[in-house]
Amino acid sequence: MRQIDHHIAGGAGGASAGSGRFGDVLDPNNGGVQAQVALGDRAILDRAVAAAKAAQPAWAATNPQRRARVMFEFKRLVEANMNELAEMLSSEHGKVIADSKGDIQRGLEVIEFCCGIPHVLKGEYTQGAGPGIDVYSMRQPIGIGAGITPFNFPAMIPLWMGGVATAVGNAFILKPSERDPSVPVRLSELFLEAGLPEGIFQTVHGDKEMVDAILDHPDIGAISFVGSSDIAHYVYNRGVANGKRVQAMGGAKNHGIVMPDADLDQVVNDLTGAAFGSAGERCMALPVVVPVGEDTANRLREKLVPAIEALRVGVSTDAEAHYGPVVTQAHKEKVEGWIAKCADEGAELVVDGRGFTLQGHEKGFFVGPTLFDHVTPDMESYKEEIFGPVLQIVRAPDFETALELPSKHQYGNGVAIFTRNGHAAREFAARVQVGMVGINVPIPVPVAYHSFGGWKRSAFGDTNQHGMEGVKFWTKVKTVTARWPDGAAGGVGDAGNAFVIPTMG
Numbered sequence: 342m343r344q345i346d347h348h349i350a351g352g353a354g355g356a357s358a359g360s361g362r363f364g365d366v367l368d369p370n371n372g373g374v375q376a377q378v379a380l381g382d383r384a385i386l387d388r389a390v391a392a393a394k395a396a397q398p399a400w401a402a403t404n405p406q407r408r409a410r411v412m413f414e415f416k417r418l419v420e421a422n423m424n425e426l427a428e429m430l431s432s433e434h435g436k437v438i439a440d441s442k443g444d445i446q447r448g449l450e451v452i453e454f455c456c457g458i459p460h461v462l463k464g465e466y467t468q469g470a471g472p473g474i475d476v477y478s479m480r481q482p483i484g485i486g487a488g489i490t491p492f493n494f495p496a497m498i499p500l501w502m503g504g505v506a507t508a509v510g511n512a513f514i515l516k517p518s519e520r521d522p523s524v525p526v527r528l529s530e531l532f533l534e535a536g537l538p539e540g541i542f543q544t545v546h547g548d549k550e551m552v553d554a555i556l557d558h559p560d561i562g563a564i565s566f567v568g569s570s571d572i573a574h575y576v577y578n579r580g581v582a583n584g585k586r587v588q589a590m591g592g593a594k595n596h597g598i599v600m601p602d603a604d605l606d607q608v609v610n611d612l613t614g615a616a617f618g619s620a621g622e623r624c625m626a627l628p629v630v631v632p633v634g635e636d637t638a639n640r641l642r643e644k645l646v647p648a649i650e651a652l653r654v655g656v657s658t659d660a661e662a663h664y665g666p667v668v669t670q671a672h673k674e675k676v677e678g679w680i681a682k683c684a685d686e687g688a689e690l691v692v693d694g695r696g697f698t699l700q701g702h703e704k705g706f707f708v709g710p711t712l713f714d715h716v717t718p719d720m721e722s723y724k725e726e727i728f729g730p731v732l733q734i735v736r737a738p739d740f741e742t743a744l745e746l747p748s749k750h751q752y753g754n755g756v757a758i759f760t761r762n763g764h765a766a767r768e769f770a771a772r773v774q775v776g777m778v779g780i781n782v783p784i785p786v787p788v789a790y791h792s793f794g795g796w797k798r799s800a801f802g803d804t805n806q807h808g809m810e811g812v813k814f815w816t817k818v819k820t821v822t823a824r825w826p827d828g829a830a831g832g833v834g835d836a837g838n839a840f841v842i843p844t845m846g
Contacts, residue, residue, distance in 0.1 A: 343376040345522050347385055348529040350392030350540040360385070364519045364548070369435030369666035370656040372704030378522045381547040383554040386514070389543045390560050393485045393512035396540030401482050401510035405459035408508055412455045415535035419449055422531065426524055430495055431657035433521035435666040435706065436619045438658060441496075448500030450789040451807045455508035461812050462509065471844070474824045480816040482510035483562040483586065487555045489576065490525070491568045492518035492668050493622045499525050501793070502565045505811040507532075507541055511563075515544045516555060520668055522546050556580045563815060565806070566590065567624070569726075570752070570798045577801035588802040588814055592726040593624045593754030593795065596747040597783060598769065599632045599641055600740070600760035607781075608759045609644045613663075615757075615783035616732040617652060617710050620664045621676075624799075625755050625777075625784045629716075629723070629733050631743045638736045642691070642714060649692050649710045649732070656702055666706040667729060673706040676729030680711055683722035683733070688713040694730060718746060726752070740765065748774035753796030757783050776800065 345366065360382040365374045400408070419426065427441040436444070464479040488502035499515050506513040517525035525544050532542040545551060555561060556579045563586040566576045570591030580587035597615070599608055615627035632638035655662030667673050677695045684690045694709025708730055716723050716733040723733060737743035747756045757779035758769045766780045776795035779785030787793055787808070794805030804814040 342374070345376050345378040345526060345546070347379060347381055347389070347546055348526045348544040349385070349389040350396070350543060351388070360550070364546075366433055366520065366522065367669060368432055369668055369706045370432075370658075371702055372670065372706065375432065376523070378519050378546050380519065381545045381551050383550075383558075385545055385547075386551065386554045386558060389514050389545050390485060390558060392540035392543065393514060394560060396538050397482070397484060397510075397512040400507075400512065400538055400541050403510075405462050405508075405510075408510065409456050409458050411532075411536045412452055412458070412504070412508055415532055415537070416449055416452045416456065418531045418535055419445065419452070419528070422527075426496065426527060428658075429527065430521065430524045431665070433523055434492065434495060435657050435668055436622075437655070437662050437665050438660070440619050440664070441657075444494050445496040447786070447789075448494075448497040448504070451501050451811075452504045454789040454807065455504045458508040458812075461809060462816075470822070471824075473826070474822060476820065476822050478818055478820040480509065480812070481819055483815055483817060484511060485514065485561050486511045486563040486565070486815055487514045487516065487561050489516045489552055489555065489564065489566045489568070490518060492520040493619070493624070494567075495521045495524045496528065498567050499528060501807045501811070503528075503542055505807055506563075506565075506815045507537065509812060509815050511815055512541045513543070514555070514561070515542070516547060516551055517544065519546055519548060552576070553579070556585070557583055559583075562586065564588075565814070567806075573801050574798075586814065588794075588804050588806070589800070590624070590793075590795065590806065591799050591801065592728075592752055593626075593799050594629060594724070594726055594750055594752045595625060595627050595755040595757070596629045596631050596735075596750070597627045598737075598743045598747075598756070598758040598760075599630060599637055600758065600762060600765055601634050601637045602761045603637075603759040604761070605641055605644055608641065609648050611759070611783035612645065612732065613648050613652060617649075617664055617730045620667045620708065621730040622667060622728055623784075625786050626728075627755075627757060627783050628727060628731060629735055629746075631735050631737050631746055633737050633740055633743050635736065635738075638714075638734065642734065645712060645732075646691060649712050652710050654697060654707055654709060655699065656705070664730065667708055668706065670706055672729070673708055676708050676727060676731065679722055679725075679727045679729070680731060683713050683716065683720065683731075686720040686722060688716045688720065688722070688733070718749075724751065740769075744769060744773060748772075751797060752799045754799035755779065755785050755795065757781075757785060
């Protein structure tokens with residue numbers, strides 16, 4: 342049985358150096374166990390932190406241009422190994438190969454941003470802020486940061502965090518999901534090959550025991566997390582209580598508002614991809630569609646049903662498949678439980694994806710595409726994140742009602758509006774209470790030089806992922822006020838004013 346170990350300085354830590362506990366890594370396409378991952382403990386984390394502490398000062402002292410060169414080389418290596426990484430990712434997650442490549446590419450776009458780190462780290466300078474006084478500021482690394490990442494994007498999200506954290510001069514310890522750990526380990530190896538010093542990017546595996554060790558470790562100064570909202574809230578509270586800087590991104594229930602003037606053919610194309618791509622296991626999926634007006638709803642449903650029924654569910658290596666299996670049997674059962682719950686609550690089950698099997702892969706974790714109509718805001722299945730290939734239609738009589746639905750929802754990650762009306766789009770974008778807005782864009786994940794982050798129970802903390810927000814999160818600002826007295830003047834000023842708070846007048 343293949344074993345996946347920690348990737349830390351001084352060698353991997355498996356059974357001989359860890360807790361002795363292991364977790365199964367499944368193949369969602371057939372339900373079998375393909376590997377075992379070592380589940381670490383505080384001792385493993387201590388080893389990683391010790392290596393990080395030893396390596397970080399020299400890395401921080403390395404000039405930003407040289408750090409950027411490592412990012413350039415890492416990008417080249419990931420691109421050269423794209424097929425290997427995508428196949429590895431798909432075998433453990435279940436998403437189709439093309440989607441896995443997209444996962445990796447979106448992470449690389451943040452690395453591209455990191456290649457420009459010398460520019461974004463430039464400080465500010467004011468000459469003559471007062472009589473003979475200059476003021477300047479600089480951004481300096483936190484020291485040691487950690488990232489705790491989810492199963493659904495095992496390449497993109499680690500690179501969102503670790504790319505920026507290391508580019509600005511920190512050491513970074515990654516704790517990826519134990520469900521699909523191979524790609525994070527391979528990324529650690531490629532960082533070393535690219536020239537990143539040993540100890541600057543390390544990967545440790547584990548479950549709650551490792552998470553708690555990270556949250557409690559006194560030498561880890563900042564933690565970035567992506568996962569479910571309940572765990573995000575826990576991570577934020579425990580990390581902050583321990584004096585750490587924490588950003589914790591949680592769940593979502595993103596809405597797509599469809600105005601009467603929208604191009605419904607384009608909407609259907611966008612919805613099928615955004616709702617069912619990656620089996621709906623995306624925090625930026627679009628699982629709720631809100632057509633405005635009964636006529637819009639009826640026309641949209643008429644077009645949606647055949648498009649959904651035409652979707653091809655297949656194994657992750659099937660180039661013709663639109664999406665593959667969900668990540669585990671337990672998650673399959675959870676998604677199908679939500680389908681049953683929504684039907685019991687009184688919604689109309691238009692397309693039922695339960696019981697889907699694939700010939701030759703009967704033990705795979707497949708869920709067919711599912712469509713509900715006449716879902717109402719009081720239903721639990723609407724309030725909570727299903728995280729599967731399930732699309733719910735919530736009909737709205739008018740624009741104001743449609744605007745209110747995502748604005749009042751407990752989650753506020755992303756939202757989209759489909760319309761040809763510029764005024765309606767502008768009004769919606771200005772007023773909706775959600776962190777990321779798409780206008781005729783179904784999955785509004787910002788480009789790498791902007792930042793990613795939701796509102797309400799979708800995010801805890803004040804700073805977003807990647808872009809300049811990421812740079813701010815992983816650095817501290819130091820401001821220097823300097824005066825160089827003229828030695829010929831015979832003194833430093835009026836001693837009688839030394840006890841008065843200085844001003845720049």
